[in-house]
Amino acid sequence: MAACIPSSPDAPHIALTLVGAGEPLIRLEKRLHCAAAGLGLALDLDIQKDAAALGIPFAQTPAVLLDGRLVLSGLPRTEEIEAWLRQAFQSGNQP
Structure with a gap:
């Protein structure tokens, strides 16, 4: 995967909880940051x-929680994460 461009310091910030361990957690963290940076967001x-x-079964990890609610699980592609972020945070639903 190509390196992603870091978000600017004044980018809107989104607070998420990332649940899991090991390499899958690291891979999902990188995908989340890349997807957010592509939209001009910071995490x-x-x-x-x-x-x-x-209360999350191990089989559903890695997982992403927003306000304590499970919103992503497994290892979705960066493009899928970007689409979720766009829908959740750029359509007037920003927290």
Whole structure:
């Protein structure tokens, strides 16, 4: 995957919780940052490695939570994450 361009310091920030461990977690984190940067957004990620403590089955990790609600699980493609971010945060639904 090509390196993604970092978001500008004054980009709108979105707070998400990333749940999981190991390489899948790292890959999803990179995909999230790349997708957000492509839309001019910045992410504030809270990384939680104990999925069971959050009531998320291990089989659904890595996972992304928004306001405690599961919004993505597994390893979606960067383009799919970008489409979700665009729908959730650029259509007037910004938190």
